[in-house]
Amino acid sequence: xxxxxxxxxxxxxxxxxxxxxxxxxxxxxxxxxxxxxxxxxxxxxxxxxxxxxxxxxxxxxxxxxxxxxxxxxxxxxxxxxxxxxxxxxxxxxxxxxxxxxxxxxxxxxxxxxxxxxxxxxxxxxxxxxxxxxxxxxxxxxxxxxxxxxxxxxxxxxxxxxxxxxxxxxxxxxxxxxxxxxxxxxxxxxxxxxxxxxxxxxxxxxxxxxxxxxxxxxxxxxxxxxxxxxxxxxxxxxxxxxxxxxxxxxxxxxxxxxxxxxxxxxxxxxxxxxxxxxxxxxxxxxxxxxxxxxxxxxxxxxxxxxxxxxxxxxxxxxxxxxxxxxxxxxxxxxxxxxxxxxxxxxxxxxxxxxxxxxxxxxxxxxxxxxxxxxxxxxxxxxxxxxxxxxxxxxxxxxxx
Numbered sequence: 001x002x003x004x005x006x007x008x009x010x011x012x013x014x015x016x017x018x019x020x021x022x023x024x025x026x027x028x029x030x031x032x033x034x035x036x037x038x039x040x041x042x043x044x045x046x047x048x049x050x051x052x053x054x055x056x057x058x059x060x061x062x063x064x065x066x067x068x069x070x071x072x073x074x075x076x077x078x079x080x081x082x083x084x085x086x087x088x089x090x091x092x093x094x095x096x097x098x099x100x101x102x103x104x105x106x107x108x109x110x111x112x113x114x115x116x117x118x119x120x121x122x123x124x125x126x127x128x129x130x131x132x133x134x135x136x137x138x139x140x141x142x143x144x145x146x147x148x149x150x151x152x153x154x155x156x157x158x159x160x161x162x163x164x165x166x167x168x169x170x171x172x173x174x175x176x177x178x179x180x181x182x183x184x185x186x187x188x189x190x191x192x193x194x195x196x197x198x199x200x201x202x203x204x205x206x207x208x209x210x211x212x213x214x215x216x217x218x219x220x221x222x223x224x225x226x227x228x229x230x231x232x233x234x235x236x237x238x239x240x241x242x243x244x245x246x247x248x249x250x251x252x253x254x255x256x257x258x259x260x261x262x263x264x265x266x267x268x269x270x271x272x273x274x275x276x277x278x279x280x281x282x283x284x285x286x287x288x289x290x291x292x293x294x295x296x297x298x299x300x301x302x303x304x305x306x307x308x309x310x311x312x313x314x315x316x317x318x319x320x321x322x323x324x325x326x327x328x329x330x331x332x333x334x335x336x337x338x339x340x341x342x343x344x345x346x347x348x349x350x351x352x353x354x355x356x357x358x359x360x361x362x363x364x365x366x367x368x369x370x371x372x373x374x375x376x377x378x379x380x381x382x383x384x385x386x387x388x389x390x391x392x393x394x395x396x397x398x399x
Contacts, residue, residue: 025161032145033065038160039205040343043068044166045131048391049243049380055123056188063111069143072110075129079134122188169346172245173311174398184214186392201341210344212332222374232259238327240318248283250307255279257321278322292339294330348387353397
């Protein structure tokens, strides 16, 4: 059901790119044959429904020398207390977190000259006070230990500092109304379709879907539909009102695409950047943030470009248009008016009721089916929640 180098510098203190936010963060100059950079813009800690604070991002590693390199370990350190290791990725954990530039799993962390890897990182903290003001990364492995190296040698250096003192995640109103909405493909695992959807768009890599959710609806027995699974009308989510999550301005709409037949994806040859997300609406939320609603039902859009909408206003109805195999609402918050060339940022919903979670192992099983009943489990518990991000497969009641 289911993407010429300068001579070796003296060890001086160097200004890091993250000085654009808050204080200037510095690391010692070093010869760094394996480049370590971020995909996209800076993120900020967000509180999930598990009560923990999540920091989610990707590292882009590239071997910039003509000598083979190997990534052995990446440690995330507290910038101000670098003996505090927040996470260590090595061995099987590092492999499981890595993808090639085509977003395919990798069998090793050997980097030929000019080769690259993307490493997906998630940090989780029990309390907001545990989140450091900034992080930095210690790279360990082998490669060209100096500009004149012709054979791999041991490497270790500290790179890629990152300021975490960003503004709090935007707080949103409900995108839907009613009970039993499930956060499909939600934060923060690579098992879902969104987390690993890094795309090369407009000359750069972007993870616009980093925090995206596909909202589907179940009944009290855990079923997504009632009736023929090849008919969109059988799905409980279909034709439900889609709501503005904030006061905003409509900056883009697309209508006119027909619903797909559930149970299969469209022919990849028919997918383009323009139609991949089907009928959709993009809202300008202000302060450089945008909301993207995708897969809307043909002919139900109630807004046009330039309209000013109010929180809770109906925008359209939920459909199954674009690259989708079942009716759902795809929602993401991003840093660009482009749905693909922006970067996904975290957000929270101001108020909702948590109703457990859908069976994760069954949902992700290779033989799972759209028309089966999925067990409802305790997950992160039940009851009223405020200013939290629903995590993957959590069940939400919206007011």
